[in-house]
Amino acid sequence: MDSSDTKSFSAEMLREFCARVFMYFGVSKSDATQAADVLGAADLRGIDSHGVARMTSYIDLLSKGLINPKPQIKLLRSTPSTATVDGDNGLGLVVGPHANQMAIELAEKAGSGWVSVMNTNHYGIAGYYVLKAASCDMIGWAMTNTSPIVAPLWGMERMLGTNPIAVAFPGKNEPPIVIDMATCTAAYGKIEMALRKGEKIPEGWAMDNQGHVTVDPADVIAGGALLPLGSDRERGGHKGYGLAIMVDLLTGALSGANWGPFAPSFAVHQVPPARSVGKGIGHFFGAMRIDGFIEADAFKSQVDDYIRVFRAAKPAPGTSGPLIPGDPEREAEQIRRDGGVPLILPVIEELRSISRRTGVPFD
Amino acid sequence: MDSSDTKSFSAEMLREFCARVFMYFGVSKSDATQAADVLGAADLRGIDSHGVARMTSYIDLLSKGLINPKPQIKLLRSTPSTATVDGDNGLGLVVGPHANQMAIELAEKAGSGWVSVMNTNHYGIAGYYVLKAASCDMIGWAMTNTSPIVAPLWGMERMLGTNPIAVAFPGKNEPPIVIDMATCTAAYGKIEMALRKGEKIPEGWAMDNQGHVTVDPADVIAGGALLPLGSDRERGGHKGYGLAIMVDLLTGALSGANWGPFAPSFAVHQVPPARSVGKGIGHFFGAMRIDGFIEADAFKSQVDDYIRVFRAAKPAPGTSGPLIPGDPEREAEQIRRDGGVPLILPVIEELRSISRRTGVPFD
Numbered sequence: 001m002d003s004s005d006t007k008s009f010s011a012e013m014l015r016e017f018c019a020r021v022f023m024y025f026g027v028s029k030s031d032a033t034q035a036a037d038v039l040g041a042a043d044l045r046g047i048d049s050h051g052v053a054r055m056t057s058y059i060d061l062l063s064k065g066l067i068n069p070k071p072q073i074k075l076l077r078s079t080p081s082t083a084t085v086d087g088d089n090g091l092g093l094v095v096g097p098h099a100n101q102m103a104i105e106l107a108e109k110a111g112s113g114w115v116s117v118m119n120t121n122h123y124g125i126a127g128y129y130v131l132k133a134a135s136c137d138m139i140g141w142a143m144t145n146t147s148p149i150v151a152p153l154w155g156m157e158r159m160l161g162t163n164p165i166a167v168a169f170p171g172k173n174e175p176p177i178v179i180d181m182a183t184c185t186a187a188y189g190k191i192e193m194a195l196r197k198g199e200k201i202p203e204g205w206a207m208d209n210q211g212h213v214t215v216d217p218a219d220v221i222a223g224g225a226l227l228p229l230g231s232d233r234e235r236g237g238h239k240g241y242g243l244a245i246m247v248d249l250l251t252g253a254l255s256g257a258n259w260g261p262f263a264p265s266f267a268v269h270q271v272p273p274a275r276s277v278g279k280g281i282g283h284f285f286g287a288m289r290i291d292g293f294i295e296a297d298a299f300k301s302q303v304d305d306y307i308r309v310f311r312a313a314k315p316a317p318g319t320s321g322p323l324i325p326g327d328p329e330r331e332a333e334q335i336r337r338d339g340g341v342p343l344i345l346p347v348i349e350e351l352r353s354i355s356r357r358t359g360v361p362f363d
Numbered sequence: 364m365d366s367s368d369t370k371s372f373s374a375e376m377l378r379e380f381c382a383r384v385f386m387y388f389g390v391s392k393s394d395a396t397q398a399a400d401v402l403g404a405a406d407l408r409g410i411d412s413h414g415v416a417r418m419t420s421y422i423d424l425l426s427k428g429l430i431n432p433k434p435q436i437k438l439l440r441s442t443p444s445t446a447t448v449d450g451d452n453g454l455g456l457v458v459g460p461h462a463n464q465m466a467i468e469l470a471e472k473a474g475s476g477w478v479s480v481m482n483t484n485h486y487g488i489a490g491y492y493v494l495k496a497a498s499c500d501m502i503g504w505a506m507t508n509t510s511p512i513v514a515p516l517w518g519m520e521r522m523l524g525t526n527p528i529a530v531a532f533p534g535k536n537e538p539p540i541v542i543d544m545a546t547c548t549a550a551y552g553k554i555e556m557a558l559r560k561g562e563k564i565p566e567g568w569a570m571d572n573q574g575h576v577t578v579d580p581a582d583v584i585a586g587g588a589l590l591p592l593g594s595d596r597e598r599g600g601h602k603g604y605g606l607a608i609m610v611d612l613l614t615g616a617l618s619g620a621n622w623g624p625f626a627p628s629f630a631v632h633q634v635p636p637a638r639s640v641g642k643g644i645g646h647f648f649g650a651m652r653i654d655g656f657i658e659a660d661a662f663k664s665q666v667d668d669y670i671r672v673f674r675a676a677k678p679a680p681g682t683s684g685p686l687i688p689g690d691p692e693r694e695a696e697q698i699r700r701d702g703g704v705p706l707i708l709p710v711i712e713e714l715r716s717i718s719r720r721t722g723v724p725f726d
Contacts, residue, residue: 079474081444082655111442152685155676179605204598211679235567242542242688253665292445302616313518316574322515325605
């Protein structure tokens with residue numbers, strides 16, 4: 001992105017702004033601070049699509065009464081290492097951290113903790129959650145289902161969300177390894193970006209609304225669908241499809257939330273799903289105490305060794321060699337912590353509009 | 364495959380043969396029966412590469428003293444929901460079922476059970492394990508690392524195994540959904556098959572030993588490598604690479620087994636790894652009681668609904684519509700349970716040779 005098209009803001013200032021806006025819409029101070037912290041983590045880590053750029057969507061839903069600003073989060077069921085939570089239709093940015101913390105607390109006592117969440121909404125970046133567990137010497141897991149935009153392999157309808165999976169493993173002197181990936185080939189945001197720039201998309205990302213592979217981003221917007229990781233049968237598209245189902249069942253069916261084509265949309269102006277098979281969307285969090293398996297220090301030293309071995313691998317031609325999952329986000333964070341978060345002008349305009357509407361000052 | 368090139372044998376007969384061969388090499392009757400049961404499941408479910416076709420490899424390792432026929436499987440560490448097991452260098456076909464059963468038993472009491480296994484060997488098909496948990500109204504998980512054949516994204520060396528992930532979800536009236544997938548694009552067996560047939564392989568499966576994408580299977584055999592699921596950066600190859608690392612850390616580093624380029628080979632004639640960073644290869648098993656989250660019956664009804672909704676999806680052009688993960692293996696099992704397991708002549712010859720060597724009768 002051309003830096004002349006962006007302006008940088010301190011992450012602290014953006015967090016403060018978001019928190020105050022959430023409070024304007026009836027969210028308690030502690031919940032608002034928590035929600036803003038998740039959004040701020042996305043902006044800091046360079047995942048621009050999941051940070052302040054989403055404020056308009058969140059407050060649209062809050063202001064229309066479609067998200068509950070004061071959820072009473074309820075424990076529906078539990079065993080020593082598992083639990084199900086009803087998010088009471090709260091912000092996923094509030095319900096998610098609460099349930100993730102429950103998973104960590106279950107793990108402290110039982111060795112591992114697994115929490116399935118129903119009746120919730122978009123929870124921001126999955127990486128936020130798993131890093132919390134990693135900082136407690138645990139292996140963290142986070143998944144969520146999302147509204148349908150991905151076709152099943154050999155299907156031609158939007159039936160699955162981008163259904164991300166995140167897992168984090170702490171290192172000792174090296175940073176944690178953080179896997180954080182949607183189970184489709186490419187993010188929807190990349191389709192929109194290609195459309196804006198008038199560019200084609202690579203073959204393997206998407207199909208048009210007749211089920212044919214397309215390289216025209218406009219075809220995707222016009223009722224096409226993204227393809228699961230692997231793209232087609234020959235290249236393992238059945239595997240990405242299987243992973244998307246796994247996430248959907250753990251987050252949706254296991255908690256009592258909606259799943260598949262029936263997961264409600266994040267945007268107020270979208271057509272509602274044909275059926276309701278549960279409440280809201282679903283999340284799934286996990287935490288495993290490393291010392292439930294092996295000395296935590298020994299494991300973390302192995303992670304360090306792992307990172308160094310893979311960093312030292314012979315680079316493929318034209319590349320600088322393998323990255324470690326989590327590298328790009330950590331590098332963005334190092335830059336943005338000091339240099340601020342660069343926002344594009346349309347996002348700045350949206351935030352100014354929110355500022356005018358709520359009276360919360362912005363820049 | 365031309366049916367004239369195969370001959371069918373009853374699964375029961377093959378299992379009996381394998382069990383007696385394992386006993387000839389010093390494996391106890393109950394362990395030999397267990398090991399043969401895992402191999403038999405692969406043959407029944409149509410995963411021919413993982414069944415009796417592997418007997419020669421197993422007995423090579425047993426006869427050279429490289430696998431311990433009488434392992435004393437030891438619990439190294441545990442919490443209410445986690446455990447680590449030392450497989451004492453036994454057959455993975457014996458150690459795996461033992462550890463998987465431990466995961467199920469932990470889950471019975473604590474809601475979930477997670478068992479990491481070190482000092483073990485190839486465990487057969489991952490699907491075998493997760494179906495056991497599913498039959499107990501649990502969600503089953505199984506992973507294993509394997510000897511290196513896959514390149515990390517942007518690397519040009521064999522540094523990761525095919526590192527499969529399996530997860531199963533039981534249905535009520537419908538069969539279970541069984542996800543069972545290697546984290547690379549295509550199996551090594553498909554490369555060998557293409558070479559035998561003189562065919563090219565699709566772009567996206569593999570690189571040659573200079574790190575260039577190749578469609579010639581001979582390049583892969585000659586020191587090339589398979590590509591992670593997603594194939595390249597543009598199509599999400601970093602995601603398959605991330606999943607392979609996840610499996611490697613859960614099975615290898617977490618248990619105290621070898622990982623990455625240091626995982627020992629399944630075949631006696633291969634060059635041993637450069638370093639040892641643990642013992643043997645590693646597995647990871649999980650079981651989660653469904654009623655630790657939601658009524659088991661309600662969940663299984665949702666799985667039925669899920670299956671029906673996805674089966675009814677509009678088919679993409681030229682296809683018969685989406686499959687449900689586990690369909691192909693279940694259909695193979697239905698056919699082979701009555702019609703027998705078709706073996707190709709080279710495999711039959713190997714089994715006859717084993718028969719001559721051990722005195723265990725074969726056909």
